[in-house]
Amino acid sequence: MGVICKVADGILLLTFLTIVVVAPVLDAQTYLPQTMVPNMFIRLHNWYITEYQDYLLVDKPLFFVALMKLELVFQFPLALVNIYGLLTSKPWFNTTCLIFGASFITSMTALLGELMGSPKSSEKLVMLYSPFWGCAVVALLRGLLSQVGNKASPAIANGPALGRKKMA
16 A cells, blocks of 8 residues: 555645646636736747647636636645645645645546537647546545544544643
8 A cells, every 4th residue: 555655646746746837837827917927938828729729728718717716726825735745744734635636626527528528629638638637536535545544643532632741
């Protein structure tokens, strides 16, 4: 089980790093005025749209703009926190990973539903987004399975610890 967790953690680290880069650089351009975005990021954004024929970034449907705002306001900070928690083995990482996974799988399911059902979508675009759905499943399972595997800590099981000094 330890090897599987390490592989999952590696996948999650790459996912979190991707969100940390993509959310502010590309996704924020769906609702920010171009005057607030550096030209280098605008050129990258335009290249991406052309290369992958991402009609969602061109048409900017309201649900997509809302999901991009969710990613920047909620998932981006959570990805930062999860990177820290993962690299430093914090005990709360399982919980924040579960929260991230639940949010991310919801977003990715809506996006993939649109992409697979739209005649505007290219196979290349679906293939680009699909692995992120898998990463969302990994995050969700990592949070869930770690919670199931851990026994309740004594402080939780027996109530709060009393603040007493030890007698010498």
